[in-house]
Amino acid sequence: MQEYLLLLRTSLKIWFSSTFKSKSKKKIIGTIFAYLALLAFAVFWTILSANLFKDLIALFPAGSEIFIEKSILTVAQLLALGTILFLFLTGLRILYEYLYESQDVSFLLATPLQVENIFAAKLTECLGLIFLSISFMTLTPFIGLGIAFKAGFFYYLSTIISFLAGFVIFGSIAALLLLLIMRFVPGQKLKQILMSLTLIMGLVIVFVSQMFSSNMMNMTEEDIINALSGFSDLGINKMSFLPHVWMAKSSVATLPNSQINFWANFIPLVVISALVFWFTTKLSAKLYLSGWSSGQETDSPKKKRAKSNAKNKEEKRLSRVGSPFGAMLKKEMLYLKREPMMWYQIAVGLIVLGFFAFNNARIQSQSGVTGSIPPDFINQSVNLFMILLFAGLSGPTVAGLALSREGKNWRFMQSLPVEPRTVYWSKFIFGYLPCLLEGLIGVAVFHYIKIEMFPLYITIPTIAISLAALISVDLWTDIYFPNFNIKIGSSKSQEGAGKILLVNLAMMPIILLLGATFSFQWWYSKVGIFSALSPEVAKAIGLGVFAFETIGVFIISSTTSINRLKLLFTGAVDAKGA
Structure with a gap:
């Protein structure tokens, strides 16, 4: 226990020092801003949840306290179940990275510290990080529930403890599975499997949430009550042996006038969480070291071969293709094919666009909108803007990291006989093609569902030109502020996620400006200085x-980016991690 607490205290000190005592004021300000943004989102989500629960309570007539508690319990169990599924399926990859890929694991295993204490400390650190990362989305609805019912302090305390216990149970089970799997599956192969499961789970969550939102649009009060009763009739309220039921009941039991036995659910939850964590930790003494070492031995030859063949492959590309541009473009296309996060981003955008088009078509068919000129133009502009918005927001994921993804290969690229212009246009095509593909698929979906759109000879050129301008800006941000320390696809690379978020935020005003300019003929009459203009x-x-x-932004961004690349290639300016 003493070693376990010592490791936790050391990890906490390192995290606090690296986060809030950095020599870089820019990093400290960025970190504080990120935490404030998460806090603001949590407050917003809490207030929204409280209002939704108040509206749900208002649906029931007076004297329906039993049905209200039954419905609230159903919602709470669905939220708890969704939280656990999210942790179990998407948290596996994070657990793998912390338990088997952390740089300090090799050092810690070489010390006299017991293996089970090292494993327990790393597991606790990882579960704490996951809890803090997703609690602002999954725990805040329960805080909103307490606000709606005007619950006391004990409700919030029991809810937080119940969620922590649930995290420990399923996090320990996930870690136990990793311990067993690492004995038989190579580390790199397991990482690919976990990445695929994470992305598939993400797509399922997006699809289900969009389908739920679409169905909720036309539901009446009676439909909502019947749906909650239907969920209750499935029997999930009666499965008292499931941990997510304990989590929900431990929370709902402390609400005012609740008839649920709190201790009958809280005590089993806490006891089982402690037992599962203890069992996993004890088993790690026999499995963790062997699994970690076998993973390192399996991956090391592959890594060595990859490093030794990297330069040869690059030179072969230059020799096979007739021009340096063709070689660079071929390399970028290979990256494009092997970039799962990029295809995931496109799939998410297309799912949201598809449901947006479906909902619009259903609303138009129900309202019987006529073909008058003003509504047509407004709808056409909005639909075109939505396609441009989602296609443009995929740019930072690809073009926003186009140069930074070179990583340690950047020094080698500097020695290649290629012009900065060649590198720029290959990177531009790398970022432009997937976004253009998403935009064209969006146009096809909108036309297939028969949503009001401009003619294709207007829609396609507008999207193509606008995306070219947006991608050039995305690429400009990466060329001027590259970071070769970013690890693409790693959940521990906060720099990559932070950079994508900042580029996305910076792109929103540009997209809004393009949309406002394109729709000038719609709103000009409402502005005094333009009201005298004819249509x-x-x-x-x-x-x-x-x-x-669009053309000006494209030309300026491309020209300045190429000039910046010239300085990077000559070493006149350096980049982080180069």
């Missing part, structure tokens, strides 16, 4: 300024 003149001005903006 034809307003249309000409809007399209002219739109073309000037």
Whole structure:
């Protein structure tokens, strides 16, 4: 126990020092800003959840306390079950990285510390990180539930403890599975499997949430009550032996006037969590070291071969293809094919776009919208803007890290006989093609569902030109502020996620500006200085300024990016991690 607490205290000190005592003020400010943003989102989600629960309570007539508690318990169990599924399926990859890929594991295993204490400390650290990372989304609805019922302090305390216990149970089970799997499955292969499961789970969550939102749009009060009763009739309220039921009941039992026995659910939850954690820790004494070492031995030859063949492969690409540009483009296309996060981003965008189009088509069919000119133009502009928005937001994931993803290969690339212009245009195509593909698929979906759209000879060029401008800006941000320390696809690489988030936030005003310019003929009459313009003149001005903006942004971003690349290639300016 003493070694376990010592490791936890040391990890906490290292985290606090690296986060809040860094020599870089920029890093400290960025970290504080990120935590404040998460806190603001948690507050927003809590208030929204409280209002939703208040509306749900208001659906029931007076004297329906039993049905209200039954419905609230059903919702709580669904939320708890969703939290556990999210932890179990998406947290496996994070557990693997912390338990088997952390740089300090090799050092710790070489010390006299007991293996089970090292494993327990790393597991606790990882579960704590996952809890903090997703609690602002999964725990806040329960906080909102307490606000809606005006619950006391004991409700919030018991809810937090119940969620922590649930995390420990399923996190320990996930770690136990990893201990057993690492005995038989190579580390790199397991990492690929976990990455695939994470992305598939993410797509399922997006699809289910969009389908649920789509169905909720047309539900009446009676439909909502019947749906909750239907979930209750499935029997999930009666499965008292399931941990997620204990989590939900331990929380709901402390609400005012609740009839649920708190201790009958809270005590088994806490006891089982302690036993599962203890059992997993004890078993790690026999399995953790052998699994970690076998994973290192399996992956090391592959890594050595990859490093020794990297330069030879690069030179072969240059020799096979007739021009340096062809070789660079072929390399980027190979990256494109092997980038799962990029395809995941496109799939998410297409799912959301598809449901947006489906909901719009259903609303139009129910309302019987006529073909009058103003509504048509507004709907056409909004639909075009939505396609451009989702296709453009995929850019930071690809083009926003196009140069940084070179990593340690950047020094080698500097020695290649290629021009900066060649590198730029190959990187541009690398980021542009997937976004253009997403935009074109979105156009096809909208036309197939028969959503109001501009003619194709207007829609396709507009999307192509706008995306070219947006991607050039994404690439510009990475060329001017590259970071070759970023690990693509690693959950521990907070720099990559932070950079994508910042680029996304920076792109939103540009997308809004392009949309406002394109739709100038819609809103110009509401502005005093433009109200005297005729519709034809307003249309000409809007399209002219739109073309000037997109082409101007594209030319300026491309020119300055190429000039910056020249400085990077000569070493006049350096980049982080180069």
